[in-house]
Amino acid sequence: MITLALWIVAGYALAALAVHGLYRRSLNHSAAGERRFVHYVLVTRNHGRQLEWYLRAISWYAKLSSKPHLVTLVDEHSEDDTLAIAERMNRAEGMELQVIRFSGELSREDLAQHSPELEQEGFLFIDLRKPGEAAKIPYVHVV
Incomplete structure (x- = not known):
């Protein structure tokens, strides 16, 4: 009986040490300057029928990965x-959503010149005007 109680106490002690070790490791990663968020840049033109699903997929992925996310919508x-859908999703999901209106061709280099801080942060550039680009968004499968 005493042996069983000692095994139970030892199991709890090991579990507590593991939790403390993982917590300390997460603090070290955040102090080392590891990027703790995901930044999506979505380029859209008349994507009203798909945009809500894309934004919800990004939101679900961010919640599951427990990383904050930022979405910049270049329309x-x-x-x-x-x-209108982007504005509604911004209020409903509480996601940080920035909308930029743009006319003309847009490339990754153009956007980096437009916003140099985005290039330093690192971002996932998804041009939804091109077929198959939506597959870069988590939980979105393009046929």
Whole structure:
């Protein structure tokens, strides 16, 4: 009986040490300057029918990975309800969403010149105007 009690106490002690070790390791990673968030840059034009799903997928992935996320939506003169959906999702999900209206061709280099801080932070550039680019978004499968 005493042997069993000692094994139980030893198990709890090892579990407590493991939790403390993992916590200390997470503090060291954040102090070392590891990027603790994900930044998505979505380029859209008349993507009102898909945008809500894309933003929800990003939000779910961020919640599951427990990393904060930032979404920058670069819109090229959408004529549908793309911007209205983005505004509604910003309020509903509480995600940090920034909308930039842009006209003309946009490349990764153009965006880096437009916002140099984005290049330093590192970001995932997804041009939804190109077929198959949406597959870069977690939980989105393009056929």
